[in-house]
Amino acid sequence: MQYLEDFLIELPCSWLNLATASRKENVRELMAISEELAEKYPLYEGFIRNYRVELEATGFNNHRNLLVEYYEKAPASLNRELLVRRNEHGLYSCPFCGNPKKPDTLDHFIPKDQWPEFSIFSNNLVPQCRSCAPIKGENYYSVENGTAKFIHPIYLDLLQRFRFKVTVTFNRETNIPSFSVVLRKLQATEGDEDQRVVFHIKNLKVKQRLIKFCQDDYRRWQTRLSKRRFDLRVALRQRLNETPENDRGIDWKSAFIEGLLNNEDAISYLHSLRPNTMNEPLFPIVEELELE
Structure with a gap:
């Protein structure tokens, strides 16, 4: 936002x-x-x-x-x-x-x-x-x-003062994560400004959509790790570093990544899905061809 x-x-x-x-x-x-x-x-x-x-x-x-x-x-x-x-x-x-x-x-x-x-x-x-x-x-x-119902992002800076915080809870018995979302206020507000932001978020159904995004993105990482061996923490930090530190949580992806990095049980489970060896290329290169 x-x-x-x-x-x-x-x-x-x-x-x-x-x-x-x-x-x-x-x-x-x-x-x-x-x-x-x-x-x-x-x-x-x-x-x-x-x-x-x-x-x-x-x-x-x-x-x-x-x-x-x-x-x-x-x-x-x-x-x-x-x-x-x-x-x-x-x-x-x-x-x-x-x-x-x-x-x-x-x-x-x-x-x-x-x-x-x-x-x-x-x-x-x-x-x-x-x-x-x-x-x-x-x-x-x-x-x-x-x-x-909504806040105009050209005239008002209210949305910029808040960040999403995603908390990941991991059930070690079922190996299923759950996601919760709250808003963090980084700058002071006045009067009913907090309520206006919450009303804006509610009317756009952001909470439900963000949780659905977290579920989908978690499954994407799960699929990648089941096919290829890599360090998930390194990969997540690389993605997170694409967003300036002050802007993390403005968008859903950086909020999700921070939440996942903070849950060691979820990271350990995803790492357990990795194949024992790196996958070989499906079609090995046997020669190089010049393109005219």
Whole structure:
């Protein structure tokens, strides 16, 4: 879970200009409401920070299809910006949940179908993993709790202040591990900020997903060690060293590795699965061939 302050694009939003400068057949319709749209953008940060205030219904109902179309079927110049934001962000874990996969989709933090005025507003589009996408979907506000359900990683650094801690418990009778997850707070918070982070995590079902990740990754190591003899501690530390020490626990993988390294029973059991000798290459090389 990361703070994406570098993703903030200062106003005025150039993406709207790219859209109105296009040659799409309905561009005149967009131009007719462009000034009204531009007036909404400076209000956006206030909506994010006043997370306890439920957003009023959109005033752009009559233009919903038009505005969503400019995102889903963006003109070439705007589409290039969308692709950069979706694919060339340099992130290797989801800023919303910590899933250790490169985010490859964009989330409309304020949902575009309910508030189409933010369909092509740059700061409303956040890189996200495909596991979070269907869970968050069009969800935004909890009437029951009187608060926005999620934390915007571009405007707020709350998620960055916490780390996941995975504890591995190993049953020596069954040789089956179990995994538990807690959040560690590294920096001070104020008011209800702790509750906001927990609510965000709960609504994205992160705990269940992280435990499932630990179970799957444990099985992967189990399979590798049953086929090849190597020192698991060395391999895990090598993987862990790929993550700066201060960032460990932001993503699921580093949290899992730290947890596994702290359980000697699990490591010993996995080592017991190793074959007695190193596997020989399946197809030994008998000659070298030059490639033209």
